[in-house]
Amino acid sequence: MTEAPASTHGGWDALVIHPEDDVAVVLRDVRCGESLRVRRAGSLVGVAARQDIPLGHKVALRLLRKGDAVRKYGECIGVTTVDIEPGSHVHVHNMTSRRARTAP
DSSP states (O other), rough: OOOOOSSSBBTEEESSSSOOOSSSSSSSBBOOOEEEEEEEEEEEEEEEEESOBBBOOESSSBOOOOEEEETTTTEEEEEESOOOOOOOEESSTTHHHHHOOOOO
């Protein structure tokens, strides 16, 4: 595992928007294997990136099982389609979005 480059965002690399979120938003492009400093409710927690993650995308903070709701903004934004390990990139390749659903 390599050490993450110095962040320009107050010493953290990713931000949890709501305390109940399962994911954090990365504030820069992240390389697989980097140790990330995640700001959550005023403290820093660590997670190791399991894949490259582009700026603005989500990183899992806990194990999410297939079929689990994914919370961001304190709300369910989608459902996992596979198990997602902590540190994994969370996006359309491993979750279905609630925003993309159409009303019946």
